[in-house]
Amino acid sequence: MFKTLLAILGVSCLITGLLIACGNGSNASIGPNPIHMNATNFLQTSITVKKGERITLIDDDLSVPHIIANGTWENGTVKPAREAGAPEINNVQINGNSSETIGPFPSAGTFKLYCTIHSGMNLTVVVQ
Numbered sequence: 001m002f003k004t005l006l007a008i009l010g011v012s013c014l015i016t017g018l019l020i021a022c023g024n025g026s027n028a029s030i031g032p033n034p035i036h037m038n039a040t041n042f043l044q045t046s047i048t049v050k051k052g053e054r055i056t057l058i059d060d061d062l063s064v065p066h067i068i069a070n071g072t073w074e075n076g077t078v079k080p081a082r083e084a085g086a087p088e089i090n091n092v093q094i095n096g097n098s099s100e101t102i103g104p105f106p107s108a109g110t111f112k113l114y115c116t117i118h119s120g121m122n123l124t125v126v127v128q
């Protein structure tokens, strides 16, 4: 009886330890300056970061991908453009339920990103 109790206690400790380890692992996998996206847009229109930092785009939708590039949507029309000092973001695909880290942004300024799939899906990155 006592041995059985000890065994149960041991297994419980093992499971608890594994859960804690897994929790730490998933937190560490989220990159700097997270920006979430749903199926059709960024959940925030701009983000301010420090010079040299990166941003992390997180696709919270299970099935819809996003493809990110330098430029902006204006009244339903794509205006590809890369500002001086902007990192080249050349059709970076973020699949459903995953994330990609973009950058670094080496220069101060205001940089526009858009999704090539979703009309009006714009993000402004302000680097200070």
Ligand SMILES: [Cu+2]
Pocket (backbone or CB within 6 Å): 039, 040, 041, 065, 066, 067, 115, 116, 117, 118, 121
């Ligand atoms: Cu998109």
